[in-house]
Amino acid sequence: MNKKDLKKIYKSSTMALIILPILVGLLPVVVQSNYIFTVLIMIGIYAIVCNGLTMLIGYAGQISLGHAAFYGIGAYSSAIISVTYGISPWIGMIVGMIIAAIVAVIVGIPTFKLKGHYLALATLGFGIIVFTLFKEFRDLTGGSNGFFGIPSLSLFGFEFNSDARYFYLVWFFVIVGIIFSRNIIHSRIGRALRSIEGSEIASDAVGVNIMNYKLQVFVFSAMFASLAGSLLAHYVSFINPDLFGVMTSIYFLIMVIIGGSQNIWGSMIGAAAYVALGELLKHYIPIILPNAGGEFEIVFFGLLLVVTLIYMPNGLSPQIEKVFNKFNSKKKGIQAPLQVSKKHIASGGENQ
Known part of the structure; x- marks a missing residue:
């Protein structure tokens, strides 16, 4: 990315950061459906995970197929601490993020010596x-039977025990995560990450500590995933290992690629596209193909990934940005003649 592209992204992201909190604040006033709130909550939870992955993949150039593990670490840490030990779920969320960060360091130090497909494997x-x-670890996690009775979150006596309330909580973390990522990307760390993604040899030649920066962004992304896992656990009140399997990691990767790995807003766009398409498939596939099993969703998203890589390798976010820029340019085109005509009237038409 050149400086001009970065300035455009920064400007558009600033506008989006102003609009997003307003939309989040107004939506519960307009929407009353619990189903829609459930969909939006899941989009928010996935967006938090993908936000960290976008920094890792799009800006550091590192592919991770194990982020469901950090997602699960957050969920189980928060669940075990709040249910088994009776400690505040908020402490459990923090502990989960710390454990995820420590594990990320332990895994990252040897792993980031590898490159390409070996790193992914x-x-x-x-x-x-x-x-x-x-x-x-059935005694601790409940094993395949799952972990039950996870309490809802509350803060200073205010309980997040409805979908509308939980929507506000989740999207608060989404917005904070985007602001954090945006600041990282446009800081010295972000410049170092982009240089690593462009060429590790050139970065090393100018004195960039490649391992240190890779490890930092990997730890950040692991903590994002852990936070999202904790939010999921306290929302659904039941978790089992199947929620954190290999396919979940692959789905996270698909979301990032569909949304656009080189734009922080791609995490939210990719999560929204994945959840919306998933809901449509659940509704229409039984009607169109009555005998189709649950594996049809895997096939569909696999095909979607291939099509996206061929026809939109940078994801949906650049396409949405183009539409937004065209709309702005048309608006400016309408305003410009009006400004000229006002000057013309003020001068009494002397130039004619």
Whole structure:
């Protein structure tokens, strides 16, 4: 990315950051459907995970197929601490993020010595190991039977016990996460990450500590995933290892690629596209193909990933940005003649 592109992204993201909180604040006034709130909550939870992954993939150039493990670490940490030990769920969320950060450092130091497909396979292996641990430590996690009775979140006596209230909580974290990522990307760390993504050899030659920056962004992305996992656990009140399997990591990757890995708004766009399409498939596939199983969703999103990589390798976010810029340019085109005519009237038509 050149400086001109970065300035455009920064300007458009500033506008979006002004609009998004307003939309989030007004939506519960307009929408009364619990189903729509459930969909929006899941979009928000996935967007938090994908926000961290976007920094890792799009700006550091590192692919992770093990982020469902960090997602699960957050969910189980918060659930175990709040249910088994009776400690505040908020403490559980913080503990989960700390554990995820420590595990990310332990995994990242040897893993980031690898490159390309080997790096992806290493993170995939890590995800499988953590998934197996969730299943085998039955006394702690409940194993395949799952973990029940996870309490809803509350803050200073205010309970997030309805979909509308939980929507506000989740999207508060989405907005904070986007602001955090935006500041990172447009800071010295962000410039270093972009140089690493462009060429590791050139970055190393100018003195960029490649391992340090890769590890930092990996830890950030792991903490984002852990936070999202905790929010999921306290929303659904029941978790089991199947929620944090390999396919979940692959779905996160699909969301990032569909949304656009080089734009922080791509995480939200990709999550929205994934959840919306998933809901449409659940509704229409049984009507069109009555005998189709649950695997049809995997096939559909696999095909969608291939089509996106061929025809929109940068994802949906640049396409949406183009539409937004065209709309703005048309608006300016209408305003410009009006400004000229006002000057012309003020001068009494002397130039004619």
